[in-house]
Amino acid sequence: MSGGVDSAVAAARAVEAGHDVVGVHLALSRMPGTLRTGSRGCCTIEDAMDARRVANLLGIPFYVWDFSERFAADVVDDFVAEYEAGRTPNPCLRCNEKIKFAALLDKAIALGFDAVATGHYATLVDGPGGRELHRASAWAKDQSYVLGVLTAEQLAHCYFPLGDTPSKELIRAEAEERGIQIARKPDSHDICFIPDGDTRGWLNEKLERAPGDIVDESGAVVGRHDGARGYTIGQRRGLAIGHPAPDGKPRYVLSIRPVSNQVVVGPKDRLAIGRIAGGRFSLTGDPGLDLAEPFDCEVQIRAHADPVPATARLARIDEARRTEQHRAEATHEIVADIDLEHAEPLLGVAPGQSAVLYIGSRVLGQFTIDRALPVDDGRTASA
Structure with a gap:
């Protein structure tokens, strides 16, 4: 139970279906922000309090499990290491892979529970070869992409009560009918451990910036950069290239070479x-x-x-x-x-x-x- 409306309704539906439900909020930071800023971030103290209030309304036990050490090692440190190696990671997939459907699921199974239910918009289907993961009925809210890392063994212990709901507005309306006070709470977005949304600034505090060459695909030096990790694939502005391309057209970042500390640029069609x-x-x-x-x-x-x-x-x-x-x-x-x-x-x-x-x-x-x-x-x- 993240403290959002999706997991709240998922818990309510699980209770209504007759399951023995326990609410769990994951503490993923040893120093969480006390309050949210609009829809920025998640997993704050305020979110934990919202989740507890929903659990009280549903009449189910509620616990906060501290996975902050595991989260730091498997998600945050991995995120930094990937950027340091010149790659662009997706921390939400890594969190699902390592935390929600690994550490959390393992602990739940060890305690005797049958499944972990979440508020993800995805559908489970029993097919001829076993349980299958499918898109949600509402493609606009479909979250099957971030669940693509799950294995057959994990899917056997998953439960997604919202998968057949065609819109988020119906979820909010249902929450209001159930008396859930967070029915209109904004959705969280951005990376949860970078709640202000400034990924580049956050990375600058974690990684050293080393100046290097901006080169074209032939290897010719066309400019200088103040740190390759500050650039993204497809970037056009802020390249500070000293002279134009032979054809006079803009150049874009095509790749980043972390070993040689080079940023490779070229024409748009190479993207x-x-x-x-x-x-x-x-x-x-x-x-x-x-x-x-x-x-x-x-x-x-x-x-x-x-x-x-x-x-x-x-x-x-x-x-x-x-x-x-x-x-x-x-x-x-x-x-x-x-x-x-x-x-x-x-x-x-x-x-x-x-x-x-x-x-x-x-x-x-x-x-x-x-x-x-x-x-x-x-x-x-x-x-």
């Missing part, structure tokens, strides 16, 4: 990605197909991005294609070619992002992007 590949992949269950053979699917690279048609396969890593961001321990990777006849190329793809694979509404699994090849390179590589 159009035709192939992505990466490791650290996981499946939500039996896919019912041979992953080594090309299969049709859809790929989503951000929580609120549109999925795009693709052809994916599991392949051994091509050593010649390794990059500075590539995970050295990986031996296999998922490779996905974007179907450019039916979708626009992916834009602004950065190593470290999570790509979630779908077949229809079903979540097949996910992988961490290590390589993103421009359209021309991607088509050439797949020929």
Whole structure:
């Protein structure tokens, strides 16, 4: 119970369904902010108090479990390390993977509970190969992307009571009918441990900034930067390049090389990605197909991005294609070619992002992007 309206209604529905329910609020920081600022952040003392009031209204036991040490190591430290290595992580997926459906679920199972219920908008379906994770009925609120890291074993102990609700407004209306005082509480957004939303400023306090070269794709130096970690893929402004490109067109950040401390820039059309590949992949269950053979699917690279048609396969890593961001321990990777006849190329793809694979509404699994090849390179590589 985060202290928000979604988990409040999820708990109420679980009680109404006849389950033996216990409310748990996760303390993820040893020094949480006392009060929220609008919709910024979550997991504050105020949120814990809101969750307790809902539990009292529902007549269920309520506990605060301190997972702050685990959260700091598995989510916050991982977030910093990924940026230090030139990657762009998604801490919400990591939190679901390491905290809510690992540490929390493990403790719940050890205490004799059958499942962890949350306010996520996603649907569970019992399929021929076992339990399957699917999109929520309301695609505008669908949160299956951030659940793409879950395994079949974890899904067997999950419960998402809100998955069939077609809109958030219906959830708020239901909360009001149930007398839940936080029915109109704003949704939280931004990264919970950076509540002011200034990710760059927060990282500047954690990581040293080392000046280096801005280069084009040929390696020619075209400018200087004051710290490569301050740049993002697709950035145009603030590059401080001393002279224009030969064609006179603007240049954009294409990649960041942490080992050589270089920022690579080039024309906008080089941001159009035709192939992505990466490791650290996981499946939500039996896919019912041979992953080594090309299969049709859809790929989503951000929580609120549109999925795009693709052809994916599991392949051994091509050593010649390794990059500075590539995970050295990986031996296999998922490779996905974007179907450019039916979708626009992916834009602004950065190593470290999570790509979630779908077949229809079903979540097949996910992988961490290590390589993103421009359209021309991607088509050439797949020929």
